[in-house]
Amino acid sequence: MKLGIVTDSTSDLPAYLVEEHKIVVVPTILILEGKEYADGIGITREEFYDRLPSYHTHPTTAAPSIGDFISPYQALLSQGCDHIISIHAASQLTTIINIASQAAKEFPGKVTCVDSGSLSMGLGFQALAAAEAAESGLQSALDAIESARKRLHVYAALDTMEYLKRSGRVPGAVAALGGLLSIKPVIELVDGKVKPIAAVRTAGQADERMLKFLLEQGELERLAILHTNAEARARTLLNEAMTHARKSMPRDIFFVNITAVIGTHLGPNGLGFAAIRK
DSSP states (O other): OOEEEEEEGGGOOOHHHHHHTTOEEEOOEEEETTEEEETTSSSOHHHHHHHGGGOSSOOEEEOOOHHHHHHHHHHHHHTTOSEEEEEESOTTTOSHHHHHHHHHTTSTTTEEEEEOSOOTHHHHHHHHHHHHHGGGOHHHHHHHHHHHHHTEEEEEEOSOSHHHHHHTOOOHHHHTTOSOTTOEEEEEEETTEEEEEEEESSHHHHHHHHHHHHHTTOSEEEEEEEESSOHHHHHHHHHHHHHHHGGGSOSOEEEEEOOHHHHHHHOSSOEEEEEEEO
């Protein structure tokens, strides 16, 4: 059986892995002062985060259209794929998988849509697991996704609540941490739900929490250090983790400046990680 793997651009997968595993990435939509951009095209992530505080109108985002999914599904099937796994961002946070599921109805019995329950490399690692297991068949790929998801942990520390508040997507539990914009919420993403862990006052305190949570994961199979234009903080986090637990770290570690479509709601200077335990 030849399997096709489809995901969306919130997966944050590095381009070389997308190419190596022939994963199809459907871009989500970024809307900047009335102009639509396909995620990753027309503005770099660095440019976006540099400009984000100065936009007169707060950026917004949109899911791809049904047609944006029908086209790659059709292409993969016409190229000889027997089945497609289409894995996407958490359904509690976006409508992307609902739209993918609508498109899948055009190809009865040919497309399996999977809710990753995650974002960024939390989704990306599951898509990668499916692609690596694809040659063994549909069930093996689905089992690989499930295994990765069970061992996945995603944490983040936002620099401010301002952007979540602007976006209107402040989860009630996070809002309960405190109404002050100066609060830096520390959160975990669990099965598509944003779970508040702490609220700190300084970036230093947030960095300490991220290091603590990372070291608590034990031996890791995969690790991505995530940030929103805060690479220096991300490098420091990894250096500290390597100092304390080098043997627990995987050989290949990803540094990801989170896609603008997610960063719109998080704001710049955030720090986090996605880890899959061995």
